[in-house]
Amino acid sequence: MTLDHYSTAREMVAAVAAKEVSARELLELHLQRLEETNPAVNAVVSLDVRRAREQALAADERLARGEPVGALHGLPFAFKDTHEVAGWPTTFGSPLREDHVSRRDDLVVERIRAAGVVVVGKTNVPEWAAGSHTFxxxxxxxxxxxxxxxxxxxxxxxxxxxxxxxxxxxxxxxDMGGSLRNPASFCNVVGLRPSVGRVPTWPTTNAWELTSVGGPMARNVEDLALLLSVIAGPSTRAPMSLETPGSAFAPPLTGGLEGLRVAMSVDLGGVIAVDHGVARIVQAQEAVFSGAGAHVEQTHPDLAGAEEVFRTLRAWLFQHRFGTLLAKRPDAFKQSLADNIRAGADLTGADVARAYERRTRLAERVRTFFESYDVLVMPVSQVPPFSADDEYPTAINGRPQATYLDWMRSAYLITVTGCPAISVPAGFTPEGWPVGIQIVAAPNQERRLLEVAHAYEQLTRYGDRRPRIRQEQS
Known part of the structure; x- marks a missing residue:
């Protein structure tokens, strides 16, 4: 089998298992690509070529001995720089952690490493993963x-x-407010925010936290399902983890869109401002679903209170996590994050209790909504990729966006429903900038969501379009 750096993960795993290509050869293919593209893109940090080559050699030797291997055996991999990887730098994008080297693996890292990956480095993040622009x-x-x-x-x-x-x-x-979905939309890949507990989190300061979850990303839905099958599943270390084994989400994915009950909304009834170009692309997907036999209705769930719930719980969590650090080192935080942390200091117990009460009522309305519809289709991001020189978009169609969170409503309003949501490539602006759609399902319906996303992907194939990375791009 002839592989290139855009071959599917499933093809790469199969080729290594069949000894058609070695883990070392696969690594060198990706190291060459890193050398060619990472200086311009700046996606992978803390790259360690020596250790990666040692791991690739060990992977080949294990296969040669006939030992059992995992579902991702031999795949090069880089972990998000907010996830601890034993022996590797984990900076969280913060000057406060610039020299930090992890002593143990996070649970999601542990599972992926056990599946046989070859670690090459970390992937870049915003400071403390706050905000949907990576710098x-x-x-x-x-x-x-x-x-x-x-x-x-x-x-x-x-x-x-x-x-x-x-x-x-x-x-x-x-993903708390869109951190798997927004970048997937901007970069023409696939990103899944699973239901709470689908991908257990450990260690954590709050094992009952309902806002932030871990999840998979890939260039296509079946590869994403492969990774989900590795990282999902119960753990005794995570009391809210769901009992369904990860294997339930493994490819192949089957089924089509015929008979699917689709609710579609471009702006949630005017609740969110959406760039005109993004709105046109999202609305155009109605023809894709209806043409495949789905029943499409322009409607949306009642998300009243979701804004307050997200803002309250985010500020509360940030104050708990960073308040003491901010008081000691105010110069070490970007201003937008510092403001968000300080907002949490003014919250009362009654504020937090009201947020959970409103979230409970919201969840009940959403549950009822999904008795009539199988999926909700809407924008992932309210804007196309914005200038990398800006911290965040300050206006959408002339409508001011006061904070670094405002333009992310289409993602974070879904966060607090508890529903799984996936970003799938949906088209390009006239400038060639990617735009995704967000497909949302009822809580704990990841398998059905993956099947719908896969069927849509096979009809549209927008994810097949690759970038031409040139330093002079504008």
């Missing part, structure tokens, strides 16, 4: 492979850009 004072800005002057999104921006550039075949990340 920090340690490693600088990650740029969009489709237009180097544009943002790659965030906080899993390095992961998405590395995938789109062919530097790695799979990636993982985390």
């Amino acid at each position: 920090n004072r340690i490693f600088g800005t990650t740029r969009n492979p489709y237009a180097l002057s544009r943002s790659a999104g965030g906080s899993s921006g390095g992961a998405a850009a590395a995938l789109a550039s062919g530097m790695v075949p799979l990636a993982e990340g985390s």
